[in-house]
Amino acid sequence: MSLRLSGTRLRQLFQGLYRAHGPQHWWPGDSPFEIMVGAILTQNTAWTNVERAIANLMAVDALDAERLLALPEAQLARCLRPSGYFNLKARRLRAFCRWYLERGGQRRLRYWPTARLRQALLAVPGIGPETADDILLYAFGRPVFVIDAYTRRLFARLGWIQGQEDYETLRAAVERALGADARLYNEYHALIVRHAKRLCRTRPQCGDCPLRGCRARDLNGPRTGRA
DNA sequence: TACCAGGAGAAAA
DNA sequence: TTTTCTCATGGT
Incomplete structure (x- = not known):
């Protein structure tokens, strides 16, 4: 299966996450x-x-x-x-x-x-x-998109990837689709983690998940591939 | 009690 | 090259 990581899809997902959770001001740390x-x-x-x-x-x-x-x-x-x-x-x-x-x-x-x-x-x-x-x-504020286990699971649940793709393949695909934008990447990764940790843990049923087709409760399930 | 968490690297197959 | 194992505490 080819990757389905278009800029339009990725930006729509970002907007949904941002509306649901707001700015995250990451990374937690003073220096x-x-x-x-x-x-x-x-x-x-x-x-x-x-x-x-x-x-x-x-x-x-x-x-x-x-x-x-x-x-x-x-x-x-x-x-x-x-x-x-x-x-x-x-x-x-x-x-x-x-x-x-x-x-x-x-x-x-x-x-x-x-x-x-x-x-x-x-x-x-x-x-x-x-x-x-x-x-x-x-x-360092560089435009590098972080692919973590949550990101991999979310994209897999959305049917955009299989979940077994290697790290560099996914990173390059996301960066190509979104363009180099460190501020966007910063907020995007933070929102994915926030979504997985907060929404999915506190509301396991995810009945009001803002992401159509997300089935986000599965985000905390078994890993779909090597992180 | 069992499973999981914002991985990485060595060892084994 | 791919899969499995190891590292380890604390929360649920």
């Missing part, structure tokens, strides 16, 4: 570095657990690349415990901080072209395509 940390910590983890881990980092004044890297790995892991996979995420965060500092942090990286920055992020151990795109979009 680009906090956004990057959150993007790594939220891998396969509920955001409420990530918030606890970030609060622990704040409590030891480690929400900064140099100070975070200065923490012993065992102490860092203890801070990250609420977010799950804490040993793994401690290693990933440290690897990311080393990469970030070696390249001059936000001060220098902000001038890197998007393609180069994306390729470099993907070379950091523990940063896959979704995490890299979260960072590019929300910490």
